[in-house]
Amino acid sequence: MEKQLHETILYPDVSFPYIMYTHTIHRSIPEGRGFNDLHWHEELQITLVTKGKLVIQVNGINHELETGQAILINKGALHVTTHLTHNGQYVSFNFPEKLLAFYADSAMEKNYVLPYTNSSLVSLVIKGEVEWQSQVLEMLWDMQKKFDMKKNWGWEYEVSIKTVQLWLILISNISISAEEAPKYMKLQQERLQLMLSFIHQNYSNNITLQEIADVAHLSVSECNRSFKRTIHMTPYDYLIKYRIKKSSELLISTHYTITEIADRVGFNNANHFIQSFKKHYKKTPKEFRKFRNEAID
Numbered sequence: 001m002e003k004q005l006h007e008t009i010l011y012p013d014v015s016f017p018y019i020m021y022t023h024t025i026h027r028s029i030p031e032g033r034g035f036n037d038l039h040w041h042e043e044l045q046i047t048l049v050t051k052g053k054l055v056i057q058v059n060g061i062n063h064e065l066e067t068g069q070a071i072l073i074n075k076g077a078l079h080v081t082t083h084l085t086h087n088g089q090y091v092s093f094n095f096p097e098k099l100l101a102f103y104a105d106s107a108m109e110k111n112y113v114l115p116y117t118n119s120s121l122v123s124l125v126i127k128g129e130v131e132w133q134s135q136v137l138e139m140l141w142d143m144q145k146k147f148d149m150k151k152n153w154g155w156e157y158e159v160s161i162k163t164v165q166l167w168l169i170l171i172s173n174i175s176i177s178a179e180e181a182p183k184y185m186k187l188q189q190e191r192l193q194l195m196l197s198f199i200h201q202n203y204s205n206n207i208t209l210q211e212i213a214d215v216a217h218l219s220v221s222e223c224n225r226s227f228k229r230t231i232h233m234t235p236y237d238y239l240i241k242y243r244i245k246k247s248s249e250l251l252i253s254t255h256y257t258i259t260e261i262a263d264r265v266g267f268n269n270a271n272h273f274i275q276s277f278k279k280h281y282k283k284t285p286k287e288f289r290k291f292r293n294e295a296i297d
Helices: 109-117 131-148 155-173 179-204 207-215 219-229 237-251 258-264 270-281 285-296
Strands: 019-023 044-051 053-058 062-066 068-073 079-084 089-095 123-126
Touching: 019 131, 044 053, 044 062, 044 131, 044 179, 053 068, 053 155, 062 068, 062 109, 062 123, 062 219, 062 285, 068 131, 068 237, 089 131, 109 155, 179 207, 179 219, 207 237, 219 237, 237 270, 237 285, 258 270, 258 285
Parallel strands: none
Antiparallel strands: 019 089, 044 068, 044 089, 053 062, 053 079, 068 123
C-alpha cells in the first residue's frame, strides 16, 4: 500500500483524538509523517521548534522558524518541513477542530471554530514578538511537558483546556478576510493534491507529464506552472526526488541490489539512478547504505 499525501492520523487513544509527534531529521516518535515528507490532514496542527531552526513550507510558502517559535497550520493545507538544522527537533500537536467545538452544532463551533478553520487562513507564524504570542508559546512548552510526562489522572482535561485557551487567544488576535479568492485557491490546492497523489501511487512505473496533468484535467503547461508556483519545482523534478526518497528507504530496510532498487523505484537505468541519487544525497547509493547501516549499528 503506497503512502498517500493525505495522512490519516493514528491516535494512541481513539477516544481522545490528540497526538504530539517529536521529529528530528532521522525519525518521528510516534511513527508519522516526518521531516521532508509532504502531506496534509483534516486535523489542525501546531508545530513548536524545540531545538535548532527549521524551514516549513505550507501551500508553497516557506516559513523560517527558530527555537521557541511556532506555527499554526490549518486543516487541509499541504505542508512539509524542508530544512532542519543538524541537531534540530520540533514537536507537532495534531487535533481535530471538533475538540475546540465541545459538541456538534454548538455556538462555539458556529462562532469561533468553523469561521476560522473554513476560512482562507492557511497558517499563522507565532514568533513571540508580542505579548499574546509569548503567552501562546509558553502554553505550547507546557503542553510538550504534559505529553512527555507520565499521563496523570485528568491529563486529557488539562490538555483540552489548554488547547481551547490557546485557540481563544489565537482567534482574538487574528483577522480573517471573507474574500472570494479562497475558492480559487482551494481548487488549485485540490488539483495539486490529485497530481501529487498520482505520482506517489505510480512513481515505480514509467509515467509521463501528460498523465500527471490529465489527473487534474490540466494542460501540461498549466501542470508545470502549478508545481512551480506551489512546490517550487517541476513535476519531473518532484518525481525524481520522490523516487530517490523511496530508494533511500529500500537501501536501509532491504538487501536488494542497487540495480533492483533502481528498477523498483522507476529508474530504467541504474547509472541514471546512481547519478540522481548522488546529486541528492552527496553519496552514491552504496555509500549511503554503508553509512546508514554503520550509524544504526
